[in-house]
Amino acid sequence: EAGVAQSPRYKIIEKRQSVAFWCNPISGHATLYWYQQILGQGPKLLIQFQNNGVVDDSQLPKDRFSAERLKGVDSTLKIQPAKLEDSAVYLCASSLDEGREQFFGPGTRLTVL
Amino acid sequence: GESVGLHLPTLSVQEGDNSIINCAYSNSASDYFIWYKQESGKGPQFIIDIRSNMDKRQGQRVTVLLNKTVKHLSLQIAATQPGDSAVYFCAENMGGGTSYGKLTFGQGTILTVHP
Numbered sequence: 001e002a003g004v005a006q007s008p009r010y011k012i013i014e015k016r017q018s019v020a021f022w023c024n025p026i027s028g029h030a031t032l033y034w035y036q037q038i039l040g041q042g043p044k045l046l047i048q049f050q051n052n053g054v055v056d057d058s059q060l061p062k063d064r065f066s067a068e069r070l071k072g073v074d075s076t077l078k079i080q081p082a083k084l085e086d087s088a089v090y091l092c093a094s095s096l097d098e099g100r101e102q103f104f105g106p107g108t109r110l111t112v113l
Numbered sequence: 114g115e116s117v118g119l120h121l122p123t124l125s126v127q128e129g130d131n132s133i134i135n136c137a138y139s140n141s142a143s144d145y146f147i148w149y150k151q152e153s154g155k156g157p158q159f160i161i162d163i164r165s166n167m168d169k170r171q172g173q174r175v176t177v178l179l180n181k182t183v184k185h186l187s188l189q190i191a192a193t194q195p196g197d198s199a200v201y202f203c204a205e206n207m208g209g210g211t212s213y214g215k216l217t218f219g220q221g222t223i224l225t226v227h228p
Contacts, residue, residue, distance in 0.1 A: 004156070042202045042218025043157065056215055091156050099206075102216070104156025 002026065004105030006092050012111045018080040021108045025073065025094030031055075033102060034067055034077050035091040043091055049075060050098060079110075087112045123223045132193045134222045136186040136203035145206040147216065148177060148188045152199045160188070160201075190224075198226045 005024040013019050025032050030051050035043035046065065047057040052072040060067070064083070069075040079086055089107040126132050138146070144165040149157035163170045163177045163186075170177050176189040186203050200223050204216040 040220070042204070042221055043216075044218070045215055048215065093156070101159055104158070106154065106156055 004092055004094055004103055006090075006105040006108050008108055009106065010109050010111075012113065013082055014113050015084055016081040018078065019082055019110060020076050020078045021090050021092075021110075023075045023077070023092030023105060025075070025092070026103055028096065029094035029103075030072075030097050031095045031100070031102075032069055032075050033093040033095075034075070035093065035104075037089040037091055037107070039088070046077070055098070082110075082112045084112050086110060122220065123225070125225045125227065126193050128193065128195060128226055128228050130193055132188075132190040132197070132224060132226075134188045134190075134201050134203075134224065136188075136219050138184050138186060138203070138205050138219075140205060140217075141181075141184065143205040146177070146179060146186050147204045147206065148175075148186075149202045149204060149218075150197075150199045151202065151221070157202060193224075193226050195226045195228055198224055200224070 004026055007022050011019055032049045034046045036046050037043040046060045047067045048055040049069040052069050065079055067075060067077045077090060087110055089109050091104050091107045093102040093104045095102045124132060147162045148160040150160050151157045161172045161175050161177050163179050168179050174191045178187045188201060190197055200221045202218050202221045204218045206216055
């Protein structure tokens, strides 16, 4: 069974630029999560989708971050404009349903200069 | 706010030794805990979980202990191998309703296993 796919794996941008990350969850998984992992810290949940609806985005900085899962499968996370403190690994995870085991992708390492 | 934390940021052991990684949590309402292993350049990988109605759970070479009285969680790895070298995170899950999937991760412990 294929795991969670993410792209790109690495991205370097300058502050105030925009960037987008893509996630393809495990086939059939209804729940999708985006996490931000700053170096030396544990992942922090940014947003959770159930199919194409948002369940929890309480920790998403909505002035600059946006995410969508229009068809209930793939998802994109966008940052516009990026700040230096956005440098982190952005992890996507999926689970069969809410409350089920979460499977993580390899992450996208973002460096903002 | 309430959070999950770890006592030790690094742990260095010899191959074959047993390893113990500790975690303190502050939210007494948490009812589900998970240990994850994260290798360099990879996402966290599920190791073992435990529910609050249990105090011990065993897997293959791993044991998780939960002490709800002092809000403490530990991960024991038996006969530690070089392949166990990674960062280990504990995470708590509030449980119930739409927050069931919302994990709060601790800081992490770096485990280094020397051959």
